[in-house]
Amino acid sequence: MKTKRKLLAIHIIFIFLITSCSSKNTLDGDNTYIDSLISEMTIEEKVGQLNFPVGDLFNTGPTVRTSESARFDDLIREGKITGLFNAHGAAYTARLQKIAVEESRLGIPLLFGADVIHGFKTVFPLPLAEAASWDLEAIELAAKIAAKESTAAGINFNFAPMVDIARDARWGRISEGAGEDPYLGSLVAAARVRGFQGKSLSDPSTMAACVKHFAAYGAPVGGRDYNSVDMSLQALHEYYLPPYKAAIEAGSATVMTSFNDVNGIPATAHQYLLEDVLRKDWGFKGMVVSDWQSIGEMLAHGFVADSLEAAKLAIEAGTDMDMMADIYLKKIPELIKNGQLDEKILDQAVRRVLALKYDLGLFSNPYLYSNPEREKSDIRSEENLAVAHDIAKKSIVLLKNENKLLPLAKNIKKLALIGPLADNKEDMNGSWSFFGEAQHPVSIAEGIKNKVSSTTKIAFAKGCNLYDNDKSQFAEAVRIAKESDIVVMVLGESAVMNGEGASRADIGLPGVQEDLLKAIHQTGKPIAVLLLSGRPLTLEWMDQNIPAIVETWTLGSQAGLAVADVLFGDYNPAGKLPVTFPRAVGQLPLYYNHKNTGRPYHGKHEEPLTERVYRSRYRDVSNDPLYPFGYGLSYSTFAYSNITVDKKSIKSGEQIKVSVTLTNTSDRDGEEVVQLYIRDMVASVTRPVKELKGFQKVMLKAGEARAISFVLTDKELSFINHDLKRVTEPGQFAVMVGGNSRDTLTEYFELTQ
Ligand code: NOJ
Numbered sequence: 001m002k003t004k005r006k007l008l009a010i011h012i013i014f015i016f017l018i019t020s021c022s023s024k025n026t027l028d029g030d031n032t033y034i035d036s037l038i039s040e041m042t043i044e045e046k047v048g049q050l051n052f053p054v055g056d057l058f059n060t061g062p063t064v065r066t067s068e069s070a071r072f073d074d075l076i077r078e079g080k081i082t083g084l085f086n087a088h089g090a091a092y093t094a095r096l097q098k099i100a101v102e103e104s105r106l107g108i109p110l111l112f113g114a115d116v117i118h119g120f121k122t123v124f125p126l127p128l129a130e131a132a133s134w135d136l137e138a139i140e141l142a143a144k145i146a147a148k149e150s151t152a153a154g155i156n157f158n159f160a161p162m163v164d165i166a167r168d169a170r171w172g173r174i175s176e177g178a179g180e181d182p183y184l185g186s187l188v189a190a191a192r193v194r195g196f197q198g199k200s201l202s203d204p205s206t207m208a209a210c211v212k213h214f215a216a217y218g219a220p221v222g223g224r225d226y227n228s229v230d231m232s233l234q235a236l237h238e239y240y241l242p243p244y245k246a247a248i249e250a251g252s253a254t255v256m257t258s259f260n261d262v263n264g265i266p267a268t269a270h271q272y273l274l275e276d277v278l279r280k281d282w283g284f285k286g287m288v289v290s291d292w293q294s295i296g297e298m299l300a301h302g303f304v305a306d307s308l309e310a311a312k313l314a315i316e317a318g319t320d321m322d323m324m325a326d327i328y329l330k331k332i333p334e335l336i337k338n339g340q341l342d343e344k345i346l347d348q349a350v351r352r353v354l355a356l357k358y359d360l361g362l363f364s365n366p367y368l369y370s371n372p373e374r375e376k377s378d379i380r381s382e383e384n385l386a387v388a389h390d391i392a393k394k395s396i397v398l399l400k401n402e403n404k405l406l407p408l409a410k411n412i413k414k415l416a417l418i419g420p421l422a423d424n425k426e427d428m429n430g431s432w433s434f435f436g437e438a439q440h441p442v443s444i445a446e447g448i449k450n451k452v453s454s455t456t457k458i459a460f461a462k463g464c465n466l467y468d469n470d471k472s473q474f475a476e477a478v479r480i481a482k483e484s485d486i487v488v489m490v491l492g493e494s495a496v497m498n499g500e501g502a503s504r505a506d507i508g509l510p511g512v513q514e515d516l517l518k519a520i521h522q523t524g525k526p527i528a529v530l531l532l533s534g535r536p537l538t539l540e541w542m543d544q545n546i547p548a549i550v551e552t553w554t555l556g557s558q559a560g561l562a563v564a565d566v567l568f569g570d571y572n573p574a575g576k577l578p579v580t581f582p583r584a585v586g587q588l589p590l591y592y593n594h595k596n597t598g599r600p601y602h603g604k605h606e607e608p609l610t611e612r613v614y615r616s617r618y619r620d621v622s623n624d625p626l627y628p629f630g631y632g633l634s635y636s637t638f639a640y641s642n643i644t645v646d647k648k649s650i651k652s653g654e655q656i657k658v659s660v661t662l663t664n665t666s667d668r669d670g671e672e673v674v675q676l677y678i679r680d681m682v683a684s685v686t687r688p689v690k691e692l693k694g695f696q697k698v699m700l701k702a703g704e705a706r707a708i709s710f711v712l713t714d715k716e717l718s719f720i721n722h723d724l725k726r727v728t729e730p731g732q733f734a735v736m737v738g739g740n741s742r743d744t745l746t747e748y749f750e751l752t753q
Contacts, residue, residue, distance in 0.1 A: 033363070034354045037106065038347055043333050045106060046350045048079040050321050051329040052113070052289065055087025058434060060115055060500075061292035061324065072096065079104045080329060082321065082353055083111030083157070088435070093154025094370035101366045109357055109366035113157035115432055116207075117176055118142070120149035122384040122557050123429045123436035125395040126498075126534050127162065127192075129553030131178035131578035132632070133394035134673045134697055136191040142391050143195025145384045148205045150435070152374035156360050157208045159256060161192035163243035164213055167589040169582065170223025172502030175431055175534025175554075177218060179578030180591045180629060182239050183692045186246035193250040201253060202361030204368045205378070211247035213258030213291055215273050216240045220260055223588060225503045229260045234685060236262070238720040239593070245282055253286045253356055257319055259294050266301045268294040269310075274318035287352040289321040290314065296325040307331050312341055320349035380440070385557060392555040392562030397575040398633040399539075402547035405526055407569025407635060408486060411453040416484035417445055418477045418520060419491045420466045420513065421532050430554030431499025431534055440557055444490050444530060447560025451568050459484060463520075466494050467511040474519050481520045487527045488567070489517060495554065498534030507585050508538045521545055530563060536581040536627075543626055551577075569635065574671035574697070576632035576740065580625045587621060592629035592741040593688035624742075630692070631740035636670025636702070639663045643737055643745040651752050652714055652728050659709040660737040660745060664700035671699045672739055676710045678717065679734040685722050690741055710737075717751060 038046070054060070056071065075081045076099045087093060093112050100110045118124045124142040133139065147158065165185055166174040178188035189211065198206035216236055220227035231240070244255070255278065258267040267273060268290050278284045295314045296307065304310045311331035314322075322328035335341035361368050378384075398406070408415075421427060421444070428441035442450075449458060463477035464470065481487045491513045496502065508514060518541075520527060528548035531537065542549060550573070552563050565571035582590045601615035601623055617623055639662075646657040662674055676694035680687040693716040696708060712735070718728045730753045738744030 031355060031358065034351055034358060037108070037354060038350055040106065041350070043336055043343075043346070045079045046346055047329055047332045049082045049108065049350045049353045050332070051081050051326065052083060052085065052111070052321050052323045053081055053326070054324060055084035058086055060086060060434065073099055076100050076110065077103045079106060079108070081110070083113060085113035085157070085159070085323070086434070087112055088114060088150070088153045088155055090152065090154055090370040090372040090375040094367055097366045097370060108354070109362040111157045111357060111360075111362075112155045112369065113159060114150060114155045115159045115434065116146045116150045116155065117160050117162065117432040118430065119146045119388065119433065119556060120153070120435045121380045121437065121440070122149060122388050123433045123441065124388050124557075125392050125555045126175045126430045126553050127177055128175045128179060128534060128578060129395040129555060130391060131184065131188050132397050132551075132553070132575040133391060134184070134576055134695060135391070135394050136187055138391045138394055139188055140191040140195040141387055143192045144198065145387055147196045147198070147207045149379045149384065151205050151207050151369045152371050152378045154370040155207060156362070156369045157210065157254070157356075158196050159210045159212060160196065161189055161209065161247060162212050163189040163247055164216070164218030165240050165243060166218035166579070167591040168219070168223035169507050169536040169579065170503050170505060170585065170588055171218065171220060172225055172498045172504065172535070173218070173500055174579065175498040178243070180580060181578065181593065181692050182242040184578055184695070185243040189243040189247040190250035193247045193252045197251055197253065201359040202364075202368070204361070204371065208253040208356060208360060209247070210254040210256050210289065211244050211252040212256035213267070214244055214255050214278065215258060215267055215270075216262050217258035217260055217267075223503055225501050226259045229262050231263070233263075233724055234720055234722060237724055241277070248278070248282050248284050253359065255284065255286065255288045257288060257290050257294060259291050259297065261301055261303070266294070266298045266303050268319050269298060269303065269313040269317045271317045279318060287320045287356045288318055290319050290323045290325065292323050293325045295319065295322050295327045308334060311335060315341065315345055315349055320352045388556055389558035389561050392558050393565050393571045395553060395555060395575055396562065396566050396573050397551040397577055398566070398573040399549040399551055399627055400543060400547065401633055401635075405548040406528055406550070406567065408528070408567055410451060410456070410568050412456055412485055414457045414459070414484045415448070415452065416480045416487045416525070417448060417458055417460045417490070418463045418481065418487060418516070419489045420462055420464055421492055421494070422488075422490035423460060423462070427495045427532065428554060428559035429556060430495045431502065433495070433556070436557065442558055442560035444560045444563050447562070447564035448488070448567065450561070451564040451570075463516045464512050466513075469512055471512055471515065474516060477516060478519055478523060481523045481525050484525060487520055487523075487525050488530060489520065489527055490530045490532065491517065492532035492537070493534060505585070507535060514541065517542065517546070528567070530567070536579055538582060538584055538626070540583050540626060572635045572668060572670045573632070574634055574673065576630050576673045577627055578629070580629045581627035583624070583626045584621045586618065587623075587625070590625055593691050595686050596689050628740050628742040630673070630675050631742070632673070634670045634672065636664050636666040636668045636672075636700070638670070638672045638700070638739055639665045640738055640745050643747045645735065645747050645749045647749065649750040649752060652730070655711050655713045656749055657709055657711050658735050658737065658747065659707050661705055662698060662700065662708050663705040664702055667702045669699065669701050671697055673697050674708050675738060675740065677736040677741060677744060678712070679736070680717065680719065680729070681732040681734060683719065683729050683731065685719070687719060690736060692741070
């Protein structure tokens, strides 16, 4: 009783101090309040601060726990949990917080975490889709609104952004990141962190970001989720680590480890990654949380013999918080008692967790984020929905538009709308949108109805289901197609077909959707396909036979409005693929920044057979993608000409200016993402044939021509050498500019030392 009173007194004095000074970023280390708090804590209370279970509202992983809404009360009172994730709602989080603050011995406030991956109740496009906008401001704004909405409901710790580079579309979680490129991926990662965290973590409408999944979770063997990752350290540093680093540099307060092992060591106990790279090289001062049960999963990996060893290796490597495994809670006291773990390591982990709570402002006001008024006014506001509409339009990629079939006229007489996703609301929210409600999104059918003239007749037929082999609905679809002037087909993946645990060995259209498309094609009617997916799909037949194809991904709350804007020309599409679309699944992993190999194949079938056979190629499929990275059409057309460099030779430390003339050769205003790539022609480690090093999104009036310039410095010309050092090496560079990674103009220059 005495201790509790003493602590309350300390608390009150410090709360006074905290509220009277502006919140200091404790990630810098020194914080007397936290140190004095730690000095009062028992081992059990310290360990409680590292224990992070899922709340009772819903699970985002496998669990054996039962659901009783009051089951956390005692654990909170006893100081056995640091917070809960997936628990949300101002009233509910405030109720739990009150128990922590008023009824636990030390009154330490709780964290509330969640996966607010692409919006809270206002759902934004899937992260992969947003990356297709190449619009960093829009991406930052979407993250800012996601934070504004979810913090009103009590959540202050966001398990996002996911920044895993993904080169294999079989991997279902490709939908959650920014695609295959480290340069674009890094910029997007930083934009999302800025959006979530704003200028100050203690601002009640911002939340702590958690960059994940550290590291290389996006490169599982065979694209199968949770599988091992085995790659050279050079590739890891050059292609996979940059987006995490960019997120850290943008200030991400926390990091999540990944499920996979990296070159034989599970990421959750990876000393090299967590200590040498993250903390020593990158200077990360924040808190590291495990992924869901990943501490315990080290047993299945065959890396530890039991949970005791798992706890020891994970905390010693720098995993501060245990998500869902309960292993720290159960095993760390034993490790300390047996002298197997230095208490200083425990204190350090606790300090990082408390520092996060401090920076979030929770010690000054534990209820900062549980705001019933804001919960009413800030969630799904008109303003937020307007932003969702805007970024949804920007995320759409026009893949094919033969003979200018699109945009459609609004006064078209008879439109047949066909497909299992055409009149669907729920799937518009996409994977990882637990807070988005099924009835909210605008369906494609609603969007189209809203747009066409009052005289347009729309006939709808589902045609088939998403997955099964039932063709009984084909006849009706064919019938309405025959009676129409134009057919719009909405095909693709449902929300659950991508995301966690949703790897696919075949990434074609699921079920009998392609057969349905072929049946409708037989009618001879013009067809525009709207594709919904969270990953590249194999679309070769469609590309060869269907005149118009639009990748609409999964666009969230305002999907139907955005799609209709593009379909009927109220918005001129400008999205570009952040990921390569293969022709066949057997080409995977397929990515634009590949090496040349010693036997490159350029697809010249007129070459003698012997030349072709002993080349790096497939016998049955071309090496080329169906749609390359950076690709996307517009209703405008653009021409690139006159690429120049301002110097033919530069010394290391100098910069070079690359210019090109971009002309809008159409009669329609439009936007183009001008992309700059380089190739280091000869180097001490083989270099990719192209690497993105700059882009600009440019709006040009019909007929307008403009000079576009980029500046390259050592930073862009450098690479990671065999000793894992970032270096530039003298020699020739090619610089390429174009509207996608395939169709570019080239110039050369020399770099001298
Ligand atoms: C497992 C996922 O890998 C991770 O991304 C997520 O944040 C957690 N589950 C919590 O839902």
